[in-house]
Amino acid sequence: MTTFTLLSTSAGRDYWHKTEKLVSSMFCLLKLILMPVLLDYSLGLNDLIVSSLELTVRVGDSALMGCVFQTTEEKRVIKVDWMFSSGDRAKDEYVLYYYANLSVPVGRFQNRVRLVGDILHNDGSLLLQDVEEADQGTYTCEIRLEKESLVFKKAVLLHVLPEEPKELTVHVGDSTQLGCVFQSTAEDKHMTKVDWMFSSGENAKEEIVLSYYPKLSVPVGYSQNWGRFQNRVALVGDTSRNDASIMLQGVKESDRGRYTCSIHLGNLSFKKTTTLHVIVKEPQTMVTPVALRPEILGGNQLVIIVGIVCVTILLLPVLILIVKRTHRSKSSVTSTTLVKSLENIKKADPEKHVYSSVATRMLIEDEESNGKAEATYMTMHPVWPSVKSAPNNPLEKSQLGEF
Numbered sequence: 454m455t456t457f458t459l460l461s462t463s464a465g466r467d468y469w470h471k472t473e474k475l476v477s478s479m480f481c482l483l484k485l486i487l488m489p490v491l492l493d494y495s496l497g498l499n500d501l502i503v504s505s506l507e508l509t510v511r512v513g514d515s516a517l518m519g520c521v522f523q524t525t526e527e528k529r530v531i532k533v534d535w536m537f538s539s540g541d542r543a544k545d546e547y548v549l550y551y552y553a554n555l556s557v558p559v560g561r562f563q564n565r566v567r568l569v570g571d572i573l574h575n576d577g578s579l580l581l582q583d584v585e586e587a588d589q590g591t592y593t594c595e596i597r598l599e600k601e602s603l604v605f606k607k608a609v610l611l612h613v614l615p616e617e618p619k620e621l622t623v624h625v626g627d628s629t630q631l632g633c634v635f636q637s638t639a640e641d642k643h644m645t646k647v648d649w650m651f652s653s654g655e656n657a658k659e660e661i662v663l664s665y666y667p668k669l670s671v672p673v674g675y676s677q678n679w680g681r682f683q684n685r686v687a688l689v690g691d692t693s694r695n696d697a698s699i700m701l702q703g704v705k706e707s708d709r710g711r712y713t714c715s716i717h718l719g720n721l722s723f724k725k726t727t728t729l730h731v732i733v734k735e736p737q738t739m740v741t742p743v744a745l746r747p748e749i750l751g752g753n754q755l756v757i758i759v760g761i762v763c764v765t766i767l768l769l770p771v772l773i774l775i776v777k778r779t780h781r782s783k784s785s786v787t788s789t790t791l792v793k794s795l796e797n798i799k800k801a802d803p804e805k806h807v808y809s810s811v812a813t814r815m816l817i818e819d820e821e822s823n824g825k826a827e828a829t830y831m832t833m834h835p836v837w838p839s840v841k842s843a844p845n846n847p848l849e850k851s852q853l854g855e856f
Contacts, residue, residue, distance in 0.1 A: 505608035512616035519639030520594035522575040528598040533577040539590040589613040633714035635695040635723040646717040647697040653710040
């Protein structure tokens with residue numbers, strides 16, 4: 454009996470040991486199966502992410518970024534978060550969060566963002582005003598519903614372009630386009646009205662330029678303009694894309710002033726103001742060569758004239774020196790030629806220049822009678838060959854006889 458009891462006890466221990474190993478292995482297998490599910494829940498990997506949309510706006514404009522969670526179940530929105538990221542590795546920053554019926558803008562987006570959607574209808578759309586260059590990036594909306602582990606996410610990639618000119622200049626008689634676009638990704642928000650107003654000054658009364666009322670049943674709505682703008686203003690923008698741009702034709706001098714556009718999307722509105730400057734065309738004149746000179750000179754007449762004067766002043770001493778040297782060389786050549794000609798004459802006829810003495814007897818006698826000192830004067834006169842060549846010249850004979 455004792456031997457049997459010991460064997461039975463040993464077999465029981467082995468049985469329980471094997472059973473414990475089997476349960477442990479099954480528990481490990483269960484953990485491996487349940488772990489991905491647990492991680493998926495804790496890390497939010499079951500979130501519903503909608504493909505991102507793109508939106509392009511200009512600096513200073515407004516951007517409407519839609520975020521609507523469509524569901525057939527009536528579940529209340531308990532939390533809405535809007536996050537911003539400027540790049541792949543940039544740290545996310547809060548733009549706005551909504552919780553317990555309280556909407557709070559955060560950081561540098563304060564006073565520039567607000568929720569414009571109807572939270573009761575799962576609409577967490579965001580309006581960003583006065584867009585800056587630094588606002589370019591990805592905006593992610595997260596909506597959490599009551600008693601729902603699923604998180605709805607929607608991303609909007611925002612592109613920011615340079616600011617559009619707020620002032621336009623046009624000549625009398627020309628045409629100009631005044632732009633007005635409200636950029637939005639909210640598909641459920643459509644343009645309900647457009648107003649264009651004009652003011653010629655700060656204290657001037659506003660005038661209606663154009664009013665537009667879209668009709669949902671037709672692609673083109675009803676527009677109307679009044680007063681002096683009648684038949685001169687046309688709506689040229691794509692109203693289906695919230696574009697209310699107009700074309701002003703036959704601009705007059707009295708059209709200068711401020712033009713304000715108002716786009717209404719239900720209870721939401723967007724405004725933009727453009728200042729128009731009008732220039733009166735100068736009367737056309739006859740085209741003359743003198744009138745063409747500024748165009749030929751390229752608008753730098755003064756610079757070119759000053760350059761010509763400076764070059765002339767610099768070259769003037771050089772020109773004077775060249776003229777002096779030329780004159781000296783001519784004078785020296787003339788002198789040399791004259792001297793050579795005289796030398797040739799002397800060599801050819803050395804007896805050409807003959808001088809004769811004039812008797813001074815009468816002068817001596819007069820001086821002796823007056824008691825003055827004796828003085829002899831001699832005057833030399835050249836005798837030209839024509840005189841000397843005559844062999845029987847009486848003047849020559851009389852002079853020779855005196856001596």
